[in-house]
Amino acid sequence: MGLFYCPLCRLTAFTGRRHLYSGSHQQRLREALGRLQAKVQLARKMIKNAVVVKYEVGEHEQLFWCLCCKQEVKRHLSHGSLTVLHGGLLQHMASLEHKKEANKFWWENKADAKIKEQFLISPEDYERFKSSLVKALDAYEEKEDEVIKEMASHIREVEQSRQEMLHAVLEPQTGTEFCDESSAFSTPGGHKSDITIITEEQLGPSAIQITPDLDWMEGNHALTFIGHQESEGKGNVHTGAKPPWLTQDEEEFGSKQQIGPSYEEFLKEKEKQKLKKLPADRVGANFDHTSQTGKGWLPSFGRVWNQGRRWQSRHQFKAESGKDRDSQRKTQKRPKSELQ
Amino acid sequence: MSFLLSKLTSKKEVDQAIKSVAEKVLVLRFGKDDDPVCLQLDDILAKTSHDLSKMAAIYLVDVNKVPVYTQYFDISYIPSTVFFFNGQHMKVDYGSPDHTKFVGSFKTKQDFIDLIEVIYRGAMRGKLIVRSPIDPKNIPKYDLLYQGI
Numbered sequence: 001m002g003l004f005y006c007p008l009c010r011l012t013a014f015t016g017r018r019h020l021y022s023g024s025h026q027q028r029l030r031e032a033l034g035r036l037q038a039k040v041q042l043a044r045k046m047i048k049n050a051v052v053v054k055y056e057v058g059e060h061e062q063l064f065w066c067l068c069c070k071q072e073v074k075r076h077l078s079h080g081s082l083t084v085l086h087g088g089l090l091q092h093m094a095s096l097e098h099k100k101e102a103n104k105f106w107w108e109n110k111a112d113a114k115i116k117e118q119f120l121i122s123p124e125d126y127e128r129f130k131s132s133l134v135k136a137l138d139a140y141e142e143k144e145d146e147v148i149k150e151m152a153s154h155i156r157e158v159e160q161s162r163q164e165m166l167h168a169v170l171e172p173q174t175g176t177e178f179c180d181e182s183s184a185f186s187t188p189g190g191h192k193s194d195i196t197i198i199t200e201e202q203l204g205p206s207a208i209q210i211t212p213d214l215d216w217m218e219g220n221h222a223l224t225f226i227g228h229q230e231s232e233g234k235g236n237v238h239t240g241a242k243p244p245w246l247t248q249d250e251e252e253f254g255s256k257q258q259i260g261p262s263y264e265e266f267l268k269e270k271e272k273q274k275l276k277k278l279p280a281d282r283v284g285a286n287f288d289h290t291s292q293t294g295k296g297w298l299p300s301f302g303r304v305w306n307q308g309r310r311w312q313s314r315h316q317f318k319a320e321s322g323k324d325r326d327s328q329r330k331t332q333k334r335p336k337s338e339l340q
Numbered sequence: 341m342s343f344l345l346s347k348l349t350s351k352k353e354v355d356q357a358i359k360s361v362a363e364k365v366l367v368l369r370f371g372k373d374d375d376p377v378c379l380q381l382d383d384i385l386a387k388t389s390h391d392l393s394k395m396a397a398i399y400l401v402d403v404n405k406v407p408v409y410t411q412y413f414d415i416s417y418i419p420s421t422v423f424f425f426n427g428q429h430m431k432v433d434y435g436s437p438d439h440t441k442f443v444g445s446f447k448t449k450q451d452f453i454d455l456i457e458v459i460y461r462g463a464m465r466g467k468l469i470v471r472s473p474i475d476p477k478n479i480p481k482y483d484l485l486y487q488g489i
Binding site for chain 1: 351
């Protein structure tokens with residue numbers, strides 16, 4: 001009996017190799033093998049029909065811990081832009097080294113020999129996997145081709161519709177450009193001779209606009225011309241003359257001799273100043289004197305009390321007076337004390 | 341549609357409107373009530389006036405009743421629309437040669453609303469000239485008519 005280190009349980013057993021038969025070791029062994037078994041079973045499903053997908057960074061770089069070989073092995077097999085799901089695991093399990101290590105592991109840990117077969121991939125199975133993988137690769141390539149063709153046709157479609165739109169926009173413009181101009185510029189009367197028509201060419205490139213939507217203007221009437229505005233030395237908005245709203249009217253000038261506010265305005269202001277001196281929170285400070293008052297504005301204290309409680313007579317009165325009073329109450333704000 | 345909007349009939353009233361409308365875009369439509377294009381424009385103005393009531397005050401002005409203003413703004417074609425903000429004439433770059441007024445009718449109500457909003461925001465930032473947000477192809481074209489230039 002000596003010291004014995006169990007790498008699976010990660011402890012030094014003073015009982016020696018007898019530890020391998022102990023319940024705790026066997027329990028731990030079963031758990032570890034169960035975890036690996038789940039992964040292997042997933043991979044075994046791939047033997048018959050292998051799956052090839054597009055390579056994704058991170059997702060397809062997973063490693064798994066091989067319990068027997070005590071090393072990390074790639075779970076998926078990736079090459080270029082393709083990934084064979086669980087290919088790495090199957091490849092590892094089918095290798096001779098793994099078989100050797102597995103035998104060793106089973107012997108060292110006294111595991112159940114019946115389940116050892118599950119953790120080994122036989123050469124026949126591996127061959128089957130290879131053949132199914134070839135099929136899967138072919139199918140994947142076909143699918144990719146189809147996707148590319150679809151995308152190409154979509155691009156072609158978009159390009160064609162763009163071309164069509166471009167044609168639709170450009171064609172009517174070239175045909176109607178001159179009509180548009182003449183209709184928009186046509187002005188009644190014989191004053192056309194003294195009007196300089198500035199065409200788009202003269203205005204420069206900034207003024208040239210693509211005008212496909214001019215049917216709006218075509219349907220319109222031409223603007224009404226009301227004649228030139230002769231400035232006669234007075235100047236206008238273009239010459240920076242004094243605007244009319246700043247010039248004083250002559251008749252106004254004569255009548256408004258008085259400088260400053262009028263007497264009426266002064267009286268009004270004085271009244272306001274007087275009100276400001278009163279306490280701000282006095283009763284009715286914000287009362288609107290112009291508001292309307294209905295006939296039901298007087299306070300009503302209920303009916304005459306004869307018997308019972310006082311509130312009973314009040315409630316009776318309320319019930320008698322009916323709903324019209326209620327509606328009045330809503331429209332007229334009345335202090336709570338008056339309602340009692 | 342001119343009966344839906346208030347009118348200014350004399351120079352005094354126009355003066356008063358320009359001086360008194362505060363913190364709002366004042367829209368003055370110079371034109372005639374029975375002109376077909378004016379009717380179109382008035383329709384747009386009347387239908388948007390309520391939506392724009394916090395941003396703009398819209399008045400109709402008859403060109404014949406205020407010759408001083410007609411002459412000052414060099415109005416040759418009606419309708420011509422002029423914008424003010426706090427008594428200042430707002431200029432707008434429509435892409436047309438004239439920045440002082442909008443000549444013709446707007447294509448849609450939205451065009452007018454956009455323009456008012458741009459003028460309002462520009463004026464609030466202290467700008468006297470703003471760029472028109474209206475699509476250039478929706479701005480009616482007319483010939484430049486200033487002293488034969």
